[in-house]
Amino acid sequence: MKLTGAQIVCESLLKEGVDVIFGILGGQILPLYDTLTQYPQLRHILVGHEQGAAHAAEGYARATGKVGVCFATSGPGATNLVTGIADAYLDSTPIVAITGQVGRSFIGKDAFQEIDITGITLPITKHNYMVTDVTDMAKTIKEAFYLARTGRPGPVLVDLPKDMQVEQTEFNYPVKVDLPGYKPTLTGHPSQIAKAAKLIAGAKKPVIIAGRGIIISGAYDELKALAEVAQMPVITTLLGISSFPESHVLSYGWLGMHGMAYANMAVTDSDLIIAVGMRFDDRATAKVSGFAPHAKIVHIDIDPAEIGKNVRVDVPIVGDAKTVLKSLNKLLLPMDRTEWLHQLDTWRKEHPSLSIRESDGLLPQYVIRKIWEITKGNALVVTGVGQHQMFAGQHFFYDKPNSFISSGGLGTMGFELPASMGAKIGKPEETVWCIAGDGSIQMTIQELATVSRENVAIKVAIMNNNYLGMVRQWQQLFYEKRYMATPLHCPDFVKLADAYGIPAQNVKTREEVVPAVQRAMATPGPYIINFEVEPEENVYPMVPPGASLHEFIEEPRKEVPAWSRRSIL
Amino acid sequence: MVSSQHIIMAMVSDKPGVLNRVASLFRRRGFNIESIAVGASEIPGVSRMTIVVDGATTLVEQVRKQLDKVIDVIKVSDITGESTIMRELALIKVKTTTNTRSEIMQIVDIFRAKIVDVAVDSLTVEVTGDEAKVTSLYNLLKGFGIKEISRTGVVGMTRGGIAQAASEEESR
Numbered sequence: 017m018k019l020t021g022a023q024i025v026c027e028s029l030l031k032e033g034v035d036v037i038f039g040i041l042g043g044q045i046l047p048l049y050d051t052l053t054q055y056p057q058l059r060h061i062l063v064g065h066e067q068g069a070a071h072a073a074e075g076y077a078r079a080t081g082k083v084g085v086c087f088a089t090s091g092p093g094a095t096n097l098v099t100g101i102a103d104a105y106l107d108s109t110p111i112v113a114i115t116g117q118v119g120r121s122f123i124g125k126d127a128f129q130e131i132d133i134t135g136i137t138l139p140i141t142k143h144n145y146m147v148t149d150v151t152d153m154a155k156t157i158k159e160a161f162y163l164a165r166t167g168r169p170g171p172v173l174v175d176l177p178k179d180m181q182v183e184q185t186e187f188n189y190p191v192k193v194d195l196p197g198y199k200p201t202l203t204g205h206p207s208q209i210a211k212a213a214k215l216i217a218g219a220k221k222p223v224i225i226a227g228r229g230i231i232i233s234g235a236y237d238e239l240k241a242l243a244e245v246a247q248m249p250v251i252t253t254l255l256g257i258s259s260f261p262e263s264h265v266l267s268y269g270w271l272g273m274h275g276m277a278y279a280n281m282a283v284t285d286s287d288l289i290i291a292v293g294m295r296f297d298d299r300a301t302a303k304v305s306g307f308a309p310h311a312k313i314v315h316i317d318i319d320p321a322e323i324g325k326n327v328r329v330d331v332p333i334v335g336d337a338k339t340v341l342k343s344l345n346k347l348l349l350p351m352d353r354t355e356w357l358h359q360l361d362t363w364r365k366e367h368p369s370l371s372i373r374e375s376d377g378l379l380p381q382y383v384i385r386k387i388w389e390i391t392k393g394n395a396l397v398v399t400g401v402g403q404h405q406m407f408a409g410q411h412f413f414y415d416k417p418n419s420f421i422s423s424g425g426l427g428t429m430g431f432e433l434p435a436s437m438g439a440k441i442g443k444p445e446e447t448v449w450c451i452a453g454d455g456s457i458q459m460t461i462q463e464l465a466t467v468s469r470e471n472v473a474i475k476v477a478i479m480n481n482n483y484l485g486m487v488r489q490w491q492q493l494f495y496e497k498r499y500m501a502t503p504l505h506c507p508d509f510v511k512l513a514d515a516y517g518i519p520a521q522n523v524k525t526r527e528e529v530v531p532a533v534q535r536a537m538a539t540p541g542p543y544i545i546n547f548e549v550e551p552e553e554n555v556y557p558m559v560p561p562g563a564s565l566h567e568f569i570e571e572p573r574k575e576v577p578a579w580s581r582r583s584i585l
Numbered sequence: 586m587v588s589s590q591h592i593i594m595a596m597v598s599d600k601p602g603v604l605n606r607v608a609s610l611f612r613r614r615g616f617n618i619e620s621i622a623v624g625a626s627e628i629p630g631v632s633r634m635t636i637v638v639d640g641a642t643t644l645v646e647q648v649r650k651q652l653d654k655v656i657d658v659i660k661v662s663d664i665t666g667e668s669t670i671m672r673e674l675a676l677i678k679v680k681t682t683t684n685t686r687s688e689i690m691q692i693v694d695i696f697r698a699k700i701v702d703v704a705v706d707s708l709t710v711e712v713t714g715d716e717a718k719v720t721s722l723y724n725l726l727k728g729f730g731i732k733e734i735s736r737t738g739v740v741g742m743t744r745g746g747i748a749q750a751a752s753e754e755e756s757r
Contacts, residue, residue, distance in 0.1 A: 138606060139613045143656040163656065197598060197659040321650035 018184040021150045021176065022051035025114065026058060028157035031189050034085050035059060036076060036441055038069040038434075042089025044129060045116025047181035049087075061441065061470055064462030066093050068434035070100020071460065073111040075438025077104075078421045079396060079446070081234075083164045084111040084438060090118055091129030094175075095136065099428060101171045102140040106425025107255060108232060110169035112160045113137075119179040120148060134175050142170030150183040155190050162193045167200030168319040169232060200318060204335035204343060211331045212290065212314045213347035216246050219288035219312075221356045224250045225271065225300075229293010229317060229337045230259035231418045238341035239292065240264070245345065247353040249360055251279045253294045255424040258414040268360055269369070272300040274406040277367035277557045277568055282360050283308050284566040292316045293337040296326040297425065306564025316340050367570060369557050370410055377550040378526055380404060380479040384411040386529045387449055387477060390537065395447040396421060396439050400432035400456030402486040404479035406555040408451040430459030436474045437467055447475070447537070454480040454506045464516040467542050475536045476544040481551045482506055489554045493569075494561075509546040520544035589641040590619065591665045592741055593649060595634040596626060598657040606655050607634065614651060616643045620673075620738030631659065635740045637716075640665075664743055671741040675719045676701070677710045680730035689729060696722045707732055715739075 019027065025048060029037070038061045041049040052060055063069045066088040073084030088097050094115040104111045117123070118130040134144045143163050145156050160172040216222060230239050239259060243250045243266045250260045252270045260267055269276035271283050280302075283289065289311045294300070296315075301307040304327055314331040315323050323332040333340055372381045384407050387395075397412055398421040399405040405422055414420050421439055423431035436450035457478055467474060479485075488502040513520030523532045523545055536543040556571035597603050604623060611618050619637040626633040638648055645663060652661045679689055686708065693700055693710050696718065702709035712722050716739055723734065 134602070135605070138609050195656060198656050319654070321647065321654055323650075325647060 017186075019187045020047070020051065020182055020184050021147070021153050022048040022181040023054070024150075024153045024185070024187050025157060025176070025181070026051055026055045027187055028154055028189060029058060029085065030055070032157070032161045033082065036061060037085045037087055038063055038072040038076070038438065039087030040066055040069060040089065040093060041087070042093050042116060042129070044090035044118055044178045045087060045093070045176070045181075047178060048114070048116065048176065051181075061466065063434065063466050065460065066096030067099050067430070068460050068463045068466065070097045070111065070113065071103065071428070071431050071434035072438035072441070072463075073113075074100060074104050074107075074109045074431075075398060075421060075435030076442035077110050077438075078435070079418070079439035080442040082110075082442070083161055084109070085114070086111065087114050089116040089129070090133070091131045093129075094131055094133040098136060098140070099426075101137055101173065103423055103426040103428045103431065104171040105140045105142070107423065108169050108228065109171065110164040111171045112164050113171060113173045115173065115175050116181070117146065117175045117177040120177045121179070123177065133173065137173050140171070141173050144173040144175070146175040146177070147180045148177070150180050150185045153180065153185070154187060158190050159193050159195060162195075163198065167198070201320070201334045202318070202336040202339050204316065204333040204340040206343070208331055208333045209340065209343050210347060212333060212344055215288055215312055215314060215331065216248070216290065217349055217351070220353075221286045222246070222248045222288040222290065222353075223282050223286040223311075224248050225253065225283070225289055225291045225294055226250055226256045226259045227253045227292065227294025228255035228259070228424075230256060233293065233318075233337040235293070235338035235341050236260070236417050238338055238345060241345045242290070242341055242348070245348045245350055247351045247357065248290065249282060249357060251275075251282060253297070253300050254409055254422065256294060257409055257420040258416060258418055261415040262413045263415050266357075268364070270409065271565065273302065273559045274410070274555050274557065275300075276364075276369040276410075277570060278360055278363035278369065280557070280559065280565040280568055281363050281367070283311075284564070285359075286311045289313045290316070292341065293318070295319075295322045298326070301327060302559045302565040302567075303563060306566075367557075369570070372411070373571065375550065378524060378529070378547060379553055380407045380481070380547070380549045381411045381553075382526060383477065383479065383529055383547050383549065384408055384451065387451075387533055388412040390530065390533045391447055391449065393419075395419065395449050396443065397449050397451055398422070398432050398436035398439055399451045400453050401427045401429045402453040402456050402484070403481070403489065403553070403555050404451055404453040404456070404485070406486075407479070429453070429456040431456075433457055433460050433463045433467070433476070436476075437463060437472050440472050440474045441470070444473075448473075450474050450476040452476055452478045453485065454478055454482060454509075455484040455504055458506070461512070464513065464518060468516045468518050471541050473541050476542070478509055478544065478546045479549050480506060480509065480546050481549050481553065483551060485553075486555070488552070492552070492554070493558075509544065513544045518542045518544055520546065522546045522548065524548045589639055591638050591640045591645045591663055592669065592671065592739065593636040593638060593645070593652070594662050594664050594741065595636065595652055595658050596628075596660040597623075597632050597634055598659060599625070599630050599632045600657055603632070603657045606657060607636075607652065610651055610655060611648075614647070616648050620736075622738040622740045624740065633740075633742075635738070637739050664741070668744045669741050670744060671715045671739050672713055673716050673719050673737055673739045674711065674713045675723070675734060675736040677712065677723060677726055677731060678733040679708050679710060679726045680732055681706060681708050685729050689726065692722070692725050698722060
C-alpha cells in the first residue's frame with residue numbers, strides 16, 4: 017500500500033518509539049500536521065514559539081534519554097528553532113527537528129517563507145537532510161534518529177519540501193542503517209586502558225573529572241566502582257552534576273568558574289586526572305596553561321575530536337564511558353589514598369564554598385537549599401542561565417542520577433521554562449523544579465500558555481533580583497559597577513501567572529520560603545513562586561576570566577557560616 | 586615541497602552539499618586550506634578529496650578528526666610522509682614579444698610542459714607535476730609577465746602496495 021510522505025514520517029516516528037512532538041505549524045508543514053490527525057498515538061504539544069519547541073524536545077530528551085522531537089514550518093519557524101538546535105549541539109542532546117520547506121519547484125526562488133535551513137544549521141547539527149525524493153523518506157528518518165541517539169548524541173534536522181509530504185510511495189522501514197562514514201568507536205583500545213590503569217596505580221593525587229558522558233552512557237555504577245576501588249575523589253563538570261551522588265564520601269563537588277574552591281584546588285594540585293565524558297570546556301578549565309600543571313591526563317571520550325582539542329592528553333581513550341570504565345575497572349587494584357583525601361577534606365573545611373551567609377534579606381542560595389530540603393533531593397532540577405543556575409548547581413545536592421538539567425555549552429537564557437516542560441512531559445512521575453532567573457525566564461515566558469493549556473505540573477521558582485544578575489556581577493567586579501543595561505523592570509509575575517491561569521505567589525522573607533515551597537508541592541498542576549531575592553548577591557567562588565582555576569575569589573565574609581553542607585548531610 | 590604542508594585524503598559520499606560541509610568545517614574551526622581538489626574516485630558514489638593544509642598554522646590532527654566526524658566523510662587519512670604521487674595542473678598565460686617567445690619555449694621544453702595556445706602577444710602553457718615543479722616554472726615565467734594563471738590544486742594518491750592499515754590504526 018502506498019503512503020504519503022507525511023504518513024511515512026508519522027509511521028517512522030512510531031517505529032522510533034516517539035510519543036510526543038513539540039511544535040508549531042505553518043503553511044509548508046500543513047500536510048504533515050493534517051496527517052497527525054490520523055495518528056492520535058503521537059501527542060502534539062503546541063508551543064508558543066519554536067525556540068520553546070526545541071528546548072522542550074531537549075528537556076524531554078535529557079530527562080528520558082530518548083530522542084526529543086520538534087516540528088516547525090519553513091522560514092521563520094525553522095530559524096526560530098536555531099537557538100534550541102545549537103543548544104542541543106553543544107550539550108550533546110539527541111533531538112530530531114523536522115521542518116517544512118517550500119515545494120521543490122520553489123526552492124532557490126526566494127519564495128514566501130523559504131529559507132535555507134539546512135545551510136543555516138550546517139555547523140550546529142550532527143547532520144542534516146533535505147528530502148528531495150519521497151522514496152528516501154523512511155530511510156532519512158531512520159538515519160536521523162540513529163545519528164541523533166548513537167555515538168556522541170546531537171541534533172539532526174530533516175527539511176521536508178511540501179510536495180515531499182504529499183507524494184506517495186511504498187512504505188518500508190529499513191531495519192538497518194547504511195552509513196559508511198559513521199562508525200562510532202565504543203570499546204576503548206585495550207593497551208590504552210592498561211596504560212590508564214598503570215597510571216592510576218602509580219598516582220598519589222589522582223582526581224576523576226566526570227562529565228555528562230557518564231549520564232548519557234548510564235555509567236553511574238562503573239564510575240562509582242572506579243572511584244571506590246581506586247579511592248579517587250570525584251569532581252564533576254557543571255553538566256556532570258548528578259553523574260555521581262554528591263553525598264558520597266568521595267564526592268568533591270564540581271570544578272570551573274563557579275565550582276567549589278576545594279574542587280579547583282584538587283584539580284590544580286593533582287598528579288593524575290581521569291577525565292570521563294567531558295570536553296575541557298573553558299568554563300571548566302579556566303586558563304588552559306594553568307590547568308592541572310602537575311597532572312598526567314587520561315581522557316576518555318566517545319568523540320575522538322575532543323581528545324587533544326583543548327588540553328594536552330597523555331593517554332587518550334576513545335570509547336563509550338560505560339564500556340571503557342567496565343574494562344578499566346577490571347584492571348584496578350584497591351588503593352589507599354587517605355593522605356590525599358585528607359588533604360581534600362582540609363581544603364573543604366578551610367574553603368567552605370557551600371556555606372550560606374546570614375542575611376536579613378532573602379538569599380537565592382537559601383531558597384534553593386530549602387527546595388532541596390523539602391524535596392529531599394528527589395526532583396529534577398531544570399535551570400536557565402545566570403546566577404540562579406550556578407546557585408542551583410551549588411546549593412541543591414544531587415544524589416539522584418540525571419537530576420540536573422541545564423544549558424551548559426551554549427548558555428541559553430530562556431532554556432528553563434520550555435526544558436522543564438519537556439522534562440515533566442517525558443517524566444510525569446517526577447517532581448520537576450524549574451529554577452528560573454527573572455531575566456532568563458522572560459526570554460521564553462510565552463510557554464506559560466503551553467504549561468497552562470497542557471496542565472504541565474512543573475513548579476517554577478523565579479529568583480527575582482530585578483537584574484540580569486550574572487552580568488551585573490561582572491560589571492560590579494570588573495567594570496567598576498557601571499550597571500549598563502542590567503537593571504530590569506520585571507512584570508508582576510504573580511499577576512502574569514494569574515493571567516495565564518497558573519496559581520502563583522510572592523515570597524519576600526525567609527519565613528515564607530518553606531510554606532510556599534510546600535504549597536507548590538501540594539498544589540496539583542503548575543505553580544509559580546516569585547522569590548524577591550537580594551538584588552546584588554554574587555555567585556562565589558569565582559575564577560575571574562583569564563585566571564587559573566586555583567586563583568578563585570571567595571565570598572568576602574565576616575559572618576559565621578550559617579549552614580555548611582557537612583552539617584546537613 | 587615545504588615541510589609543514591600536510592596532505593589529507595578524504596573519501597566522501599558523492600552527495601550534494603558535501604563540499605559545503607567540508608568547507609564550512611574549515612571556516613568555522615579556523616583551519617586554513619592551501620588547496621582542495623575533488624573528483625570521482627574508483628568507487629561509484631564516492632569522491633576523493635585531496636586537501637593541503639599548512640601544519641604551521643593549523644592543527645592537522647584536529648583537521649583529520651573533525652573531518653572524520655562529518656557523516657558524509659567515509660574515510661580520512663593524512664598521507665603526508667607516505668610514498669605518494671602528487672600532481673597539479675596549471676594553465677599559465679605568459680606575455681610574449683618576438684624577442685622572448687623562443688626563450689619561453691625553451692623553458693617550457695625543459696619542464697616538459699606544453700604550449701596549448703599561441704597569440705600575437707601571449708603563449709598559454711599547460712604544466713603538470715608536483716606543486717614544486719609548477720611553482721618553479723611559474724617563478725621562471727614571472728619575469729616575462731604573467732597575464733593569467735589557473736591552478737587546479739593538488740590531487741594525489743599513495744603509491745601501489747602501500748597498506749592503508751597504518752593510517753587507519755591512527756584514527757582509532
